Amino acid sequence: MTHIAHLSLPTPPDFDLASTLSSHGWVVLSPNVYNKEINSFSRVEALPGGRVARLTVSSSTRSSQNKVNIAVESPSEILSSDKKYIKEQARHILRLDEEYSEFHDLCREKGGVWAGLACGKGRMLRSPSLFEDLVKVICTTNIQWGGTRRMLAELVNAFGTHVSPQQGERTFPDAHTLAALDEALFSSRVRLGYRGKFVLGLAKDLAEGRLDAGRWLDPHMPTGEIKKQLLAIKGIGSYAAASMLMLLGRYEDIPVDTVFREFMAEKYFQGKEFDLESALSIYAKWGKWKYLAYWFEMIDA
DNA sequence: TTCCAGGGGTAGA
DNA sequence: TCTACCCATGGA
Numbered sequence: 001m002t003h004i005a006h007l008s009l010p011t012p013p014d015f016d017l018a019s020t021l022s023s024h025g026w027v028v029l030s031p032n033v034y035n036k037e038i039n040s041f042s043r044v045e046a047l048p049g050g051r052v053a054r055l056t057v058s059s060s061t062r063s064s065q066n067k068v069n070i071a072v073e074s075p076s077e078i079l080s081s082d083k084k085y086i087k088e089q090a091r092h093i094l095r096l097d098e099e100y101s102e103f104h105d106l107c108r109e110k111g112g113v114w115a116g117l118a119c120g121k122g123r124m125l126r127s128p129s130l131f132e133d134l135v136k137v138i139c140t141t142n143i144q145w146g147g148t149r150r151m152l153a154e155l156v157n158a159f160g161t162h163v164s165p166q167q168g169e170r171t172f173p174d175a176h177t178l179a180a181l182d183e184a185l186f187s188s189r190v191r192l193g194y195r196g197k198f199v200l201g202l203a204k205d206l207a208e209g210r211l212d213a214g215r216w217l218d219p220h221m222p223t224g225e226i227k228k229q230l231l232a233i234k235g236i237g238s239y240a241a242a243s244m245l246m247l248l249g250r251y252e253d254i255p256v257d258t259v260f261r262e263f264m265a266e267k268y269f270q271g272k273e274f275d276l277e278s279a280l281s282i283y284a285k286w287g288k289w290k291y292l293a294y295w296f297e298m299i300d301a
Numbered sequence: 302t303t304c305c306a307g308g309g310g311t312a313g314a
Numbered sequence: 315t316c317t318a319c320c321c322a323t324g325g326a
Contacts, residue, residue, distance in 0.1 A: 025307080142308040147324065193322030198309090237309045257307045 005078045007070040009087055011096055014104075014120025017059040017068055020094055023124040024295070025145060029136055030153040031160060031172050044160070044169045045128065048085060051076040052163045052171060055086060057094075068094065075164050095123040098249050103289045113300040114293065122292050126247045130213040131175045131206055133247045135199050138235045139192065140243070151192050155199075158189040179207035198235025205233075216248050223250045242291065251291035254280060263298045 011017075018039045021027045027034045031043045040058035047053055053074035060067050070090055072078055091097060100122050107114040107122075127133045139151045159177055160170025178186070178200060187196045205211040211233070216226045223245065230241040242253035254260060256276065264279045265271055286293040 137307095138309095140307045142306060142321085143323075144306045144325065147306075150324085191323065193324090194309090194320095195322080235309070239308060243307080255307075258305090259307050 001075070003074050003076065003078050005072040005083060007072060007083055007087060009068050009070060009090055009096070011066050011068055011094070012120070013066050014100075015066070015068075015094070015096065015123070016119070016121050017057070017094070019121040020123045020125050023121075024299075025148075026125045026127070026136070029149060030156040031170060033169070044163045044171045045086070045089065046161060046171045046174065047074070047076070047082050050161075051082075052161050053078065053082070053086070054163050054169060055090075057090060073163075089128040093126055093128055095126065095249065098123065103251075103292060106286060106289060106293075110293075113297050116300075117292075117296055122296070124246065124292075124295070127172070129172070129174070130216065130247075131203070132172045134202060134213070134233070134236070134244065135172075137240045137243045137247070138195055138198055138202070141195070141235070141237075141240055143193075151190065151195075154190045155192070175203040175206040178203035195235060198233075201234055223252055226250070227253070246291045246295075250288070252288050254283060254290050254294050256280075259298070260294070263301065267297075267301060 021034065021039065021041055022036075026032065027041050032041050033043065034041045038058065040056055042054055042056040044052060044054050051074065053072050053076075056071040056073075058069050058071070060069060068090070070086060072083070072086060074082075100120070103122055104118045104120065107118040127136065135155070136148075136152060139148050143151070156170050156172055159173035159181070161173075163169055163171075181200065183197065183200055186200055190196065192199060202211070206213060211229075215221055216229070226248065227241050227245060230236050230244050231238070236244065238253075239255045239257045242255035245251070245253055246255070260279075264282075265274060268274070268279065268282060283290040283293050
């Protein structure tokens with residue numbers, strides 16, 4: 001028997017689900033399943049107490065309603081505490097509590113490709129847990145996007161929890177699950193290459209309390225301190241730290257990778273080699289919004 | 302077959 | 315702080 005609940009989550013007046021879902025590649029990384037045609041995505045998520053549910057997030061058919069819909073399907077009874085938990089997760093994933101008015105003012109002032117963001121865009125999709133986002137960021141390093149998708153699909157298929165034995169979808173495995181695994185078994189089931197030991201090491205640090213990533217969500221924690229802690233994690237360098245800071249709602253740093261280098265060479269340096277400092281200085285006037293200014297200019301190009 | 306990807310760790314200077 | 319070299323894996 002499947003239990004079903006339909007939740008409604010209020011959003012800011014300027015919230016744009018389609019923009020958030022298409023903002024970067026996260027929406028297609030397992031366990032997310034993207035349905036672009038109907039502007040929705042679903043994923044299997046663990047509920048408190050070890051139960052599991054499939055969540056489907058979609059926009060209201062009437063955009064003026066300022067809400068998103070969350071359909072919940074579970075083989076277990078869906079408790080009121082589950083509904084509260086799911087809404088909290090969704091608020092985090094969609095960044096409904098972030099304040100973007102200063103960024104939108106800058107977009108309006110700057111115009112050009114940024115003018116289209118001023119109506120409320122800029123929220124980039126994230127995962128429910130910091131562990132999932134950390135693992136996903138590590139899995140974007142030194143690999144093509146197809147490889148990232150493969151690695152995360154393998155990880156979910158190997159160690160995620162079923163929503164039901166008859167259905168293939170699984171949760172993203174939590175840190176405790178991975179921390180309990182033998183490295184040889186893990187590597188034989190999930191081909192992460194040299195990243196495997198980074199992911200397992202991270203899982204153990206979180207599960208055994210040596211790393212408290214939850215503190216990074218404290219708005220009073222200085223960005224510099226978060227960055228220092230991120231860079232201390234094996235497998236996280238400057239690119240990955242900038243990506244994680246973005247996922248934490250801090251947009252000061254630009255992730256310098258092949259995507260950045262290729263875009264900058266083409267857009268600002270006539271296809272020639274360039275000095276990194278000169279390239280980064282192009283976004284200096286965006287202050288704490290540099291990441292968003294670069295990213296949305298790049299994906300618009 | 303070789304190169305290298307939404308880079309990062311380490312050793313040595 | 316900077317550089318050289320190494321790292322697993324698979325697509326091109």
